[in-house]
Amino acid sequence: MKVKVQTLDAKASGDIDLADEVFGLEPRADILHRVVTWQLEKRRGTARATRERSDVARSGKKFGRQKGGGTARHGDRRAPVFIGGGKAHGARLRDFNPSLNKKVRALGLKMALSAKAKDGNLIVVDALDVAEGKTKTLAGQLAKLGFGTKALVIDGDALNVSFALASSNLKGVNLLPAIGANVYDILKHDTLVLTRAAVEKLEARLNG
Structure with a gap:
């Protein structure tokens, strides 16, 4: 699956091939429901x-x-x-300590990513660098990109410091490292935004 890559200024930055094994599956409501239920149960304290x-x-x-x-x-x-x-x-x-097979958990994450790609709510950006970490600058950039009301931004191994500072005061924009990507947060947000580094990490994690 080929997707256009943009910069935060909404300018074209080439294309990227997304692995069909991760982003091209047909979502199943029963699998997604099982994984989300498992996540919410794990959050509950004793x-x-x-x-x-x-x-x-x-x-x-x-x-x-x-x-x-x-x-x-x-x-x-x-x-x-x-x-x-x-x-x-x-x-x-x-x-509350439910168990769920690792393969089902991985399949649920693949289907959540595929659901966003299928609905057209997946945006791939080149990088998350924000000039001087200014919130006002980032807000104007996100308006051009069309992030929607609630957007989940996933970066690579480490979070971009300038983007983290600029987005901390923006309502509806949440930032996660690739290792923290999960089904519940992906489905809860209107738009999923991935960096090139995040795509590489997710594909390596789910195809490994």
């Missing part, structure tokens, strides 16, 4: 459990007479009504 009556280390001996003591007929000090006793109907431990 719900901490509370100690119930059986978890508290206190004596189980009956500490008072059944009758004649003038108090309630308690069996032991682990009852919830006592300080240090177990909590009644406490929170249970919930550990």
